[in-house]
Structures are given as structure tokens and as C-alpha cells.
Amino acid sequence: MKIKKSLIEKYNNRENLIVISSYPRKGELYSGNVGGIASFAKNTVMNMDQQVVVIAESFGRKGYYEEGKSLVIRAFERNRFAMWLQILAILWQFRKTRKVLFQFDFALYGDMVVSALALPFLFTVRILGFDVSIVVHSIVTDVFNLTGHLGLNTGLMGRIKGHILNAVFRLFYRLLGFAVEKVIVNDESLKRKLSSYISEEKIAAIPHGTDISLGPVRKKRARKILGYGEDEQVVLYFGFVNWFKGADLFVSSFAKITKLAGKKVRFIMAGGESATLSQKSHYRTYFVNLYHQIEQSENIELTGFVPQSKLALYFSAADLVVFPYRALIGASGALSLAFSYKKPFILSERLAPMLRSVDCRAAMKRNGLTEADFTFHLSNQACVEKTRLVLLNGAKQKLSRLAGQLRRERNWQYTSRMFTRLIYAADAQTVEVPIGQKKAYSFAESEKSV
CATH class of the missing domain: 3.40.50.2000 (Glycogen Phosphorylase B;)
Structure with a gap:
């Protein structure tokens, strides 16, 4: 061309x-x-x-x-x-x-x-x-x-x-x-x-960026548009439906749950088929089987791919976002979107190493949170119990503040500048990080303290 x-x-x-x-x-x-x-x-x-x-x-x-x-x-x-x-x-x-x-x-x-x-x-x-x-x-x-x-x-x-x-x-x-x-x-x-x-x-x-241009809508309005009740709990899974993200674990954990923390509960799977796996035969089998399980559940809804125009609706309507990942192989774009919308979240212990970066540990300390407050063992029972506890005991507010702070500190403007400095720098180890520090920050040094 x-x-x-x-x-x-x-x-x-x-x-x-x-x-x-x-x-x-x-x-x-x-x-x-x-x-x-x-x-x-x-x-x-x-x-x-x-x-x-x-x-x-x-x-x-x-x-x-x-x-x-x-x-x-x-x-x-x-x-x-x-x-x-x-x-x-x-x-x-x-x-x-x-x-x-x-x-x-x-x-x-x-x-x-x-x-x-x-x-x-x-x-x-x-x-x-x-x-x-x-x-x-x-x-x-x-x-x-x-x-x-x-x-x-x-x-x-x-x-x-x-x-x-x-x-x-x-x-x-x-x-x-x-x-x-x-x-x-x-x-x-x-x-x-x-x-x-x-x-x-x-x-x-360099941490996955967050999008500070994404603004939530009022929860009441979002739920009205989506047809959700004002008084029910809404628990969200966001992202492509695949095995390593634990989509089937989300379904098996919540398929028969009708109430949590004393309220009626609705579970939303806001995502569709994997863009890169959809033509693989093993994935087709996985997705079809999971789809049939969702059809048999009265309280789990699969939305399909969520267009950009509706992102704010689903995140704004949710009380909690759940990440039941089986493996940590890369940073989660869906988790960064949860930060972008300042949503409370819980995640499997397999993702816990992501919480040990310098900026995340500092934000957790400021909000009086430990890993145990919002991580769970990879089992149906543990996933349900952690969801119930976070909805019930007031940790939602702390987790929302944590997400908001990471949203601010990891926004795309900062991370893009980090890419620029790294690409054009002679020293690949020294990059300025967006956690309010004035001097250059060595990732190698940060890891020694983790």
C-alpha cells in the first residue's frame, strides 16, 4: 500500500x-x-x-x-x-x-x-x-x-x-x-x-492506564434504563466470557443465589464471546455450555458485547464488580475500567500479586484495607461469601475510594508519558510513576520492597 x-x-x-x-x-x-x-x-x-x-x-x-x-x-x-x-x-x-x-x-x-x-x-x-x-x-x-x-x-x-x-x-x-x-x-x-x-x-x-474521561451516570437513572430495581443488589462480571477470567466460576457460584446481604440480588455478565478465541472449537464448546447454564438461571443475565455508549450504564448500576480469575497472565483491562468508574470490586487470590505494587499498597493503606478484605479463594463458596461480606459490612465505600485513587494515579495521560519517557530514554529502568512523587522512580527498586 x-x-x-x-x-x-x-x-x-x-x-x-x-x-x-x-x-x-x-x-x-x-x-x-x-x-x-x-x-x-x-x-x-x-x-x-x-x-x-x-x-x-x-x-x-x-x-x-x-x-x-x-x-x-x-x-x-x-x-x-x-x-x-x-x-x-x-x-x-x-x-x-x-x-x-x-x-x-x-x-x-x-x-x-x-x-x-x-x-x-x-x-x-x-x-x-x-x-x-x-x-x-x-x-x-x-x-x-x-x-x-x-x-x-x-x-x-x-x-x-x-x-x-x-x-x-x-x-x-x-x-x-x-x-x-x-x-x-x-x-x-x-x-x-x-x-x-x-x-x-x-x-x-508501566501500570495499565485508567480512563478519567469516563463519567458515571446516577445509579437510579442507570437502573431505570436497564430495567433493574432500585432496592436490589447488582453484582457485575465485566469482560469477555472465557475460562481464565473465571466466567464459568461466576455462573456456578451465583446461579442459585437469589438474596445477598438481606436483599434481592441480580447478577450481570456484561460481555460476549472472546474476540480472539471465538473460532476455536474448544472455546465454542465452553461458551455454548455456559450459555445453556445461564439460560437455566433466573437471576444471571448475559448482555453480549457492551458498546462504548453503554459502559457507564452497567458500571453505574452495579454495587460490586467481581473478578474470579483463574490465573494472572496479564493486567486486566476490565479491572482498570472498574477503577475508571470508581466501583467497589473483589478479586480472586490469583490476582492478589497485582495489589502489591507500590501505588496500590499505598492506596490500600490510606483506606485501611488489606488484601484479605477483598480477595477470595478460588471456590464457589468463598466467592459468594466474600461478595456477601463486602455488600454487608461497609467495605464498599473503602473499595470505591481505593478505585478512585488508582483511577487518578494511573490515568492514561500519566501512563502515556511514562511510555514516551521510556521509549526515548537511554535507561530502560527509570520511569516517572504517577503516585505524586517528584523524582524519577525505579521499578527495580520498588520490587525489592514488595
């Missing part, structure tokens, strides 16, 4: 940045069928000071357009071997723009084989003289913690396949460390995990 000469002249310079990612549609921040990484990328780009060239998925229609301070080039179709050559062709047209930020997840660009080709692609980009930083959105080092998510069976062949996949993932991370200049993750616990395979000096943790 040839880009108009005037646009190349405008964006092809050393001060600008190239971002490679899935990306929401024009005029949207939270589009359907593209996944959370697309919204992450756009929120980051929109809050950067410099001009950005975005090389993105085409959705079947190649082309380009300007949006804000960015040039969005719809250049590739995911899950095709040729996509990497298509991206290289665009990169070469902007070869004076040396800095590249590559968003990566194994399901983002296609199946395992297509995704693995990201490695030779990144080595090629480096040989061409580009300086690449990569955001690794999920860290998988043991697939046996994700059997249901990946469709691995528990028999002999499943175990053999699992050990092979573990070796492949670990080798991938080791080679990745040589292919790029900087590796970025969204949580300090993920940095510690990845440092077993990549030099710690090369890795930085």
Missing part, C-alpha cells in the same frame, strides 16, 4: 513514533470484536504528545486516515503469514521514524504459528535500524495453569503437548530479549516472572 506523499512527509521524522497493534475503529475507543489490547493501544496513542503512525488490522478494508495527531494505516489481516511482510512494507515508507512500539499477545495477531513469526519479524525490523519496544500483554510460562483456556486435555497426549508448549513459550521469551530494545509489562509481578528469561535491566513495568 502506497501512502500519500504529503502524509509521509508529515509523519516520517525522528521525533515521531510508530505503533503496531490491533486498533479500534475510527471515532471509537472500545470497539467490538477487536479485544482489549486495541483499546489499550488507542488510549496510549491519544494521550501522547508526539505524532504517531499506527499500523493496524484492516478489518477487510485496507486504507488510511488521520485521527487526532495520528495517522492510522489499516494494513494487515490477522492470522495470515503475509501480514508481517505487509507491516514491513509500511515501516519502510516511514524509515526515518526510528522508534517503534509493538503491542503483543499470542492471540492478538492469529494462531500460534502466525504469532511465533513475530520473532523473525522483530529481528528483521531491528536489522533495518528501527528501535523497537514491545508491550507484552500476557506472560505464559506454564500452560498447565491454562488448560481450559487453551483446550488442553488432561490425558497423556495433553501432557506431552503441554510440556512442548511450555518449552516453546520459554524459548520465545528468551529470544524476544535479543530482538527488542525494551520489554514493557503492565504489572511488577509480571516483570518478576519475565525476568527469569530476559535480563531484568531490559524490562520495565
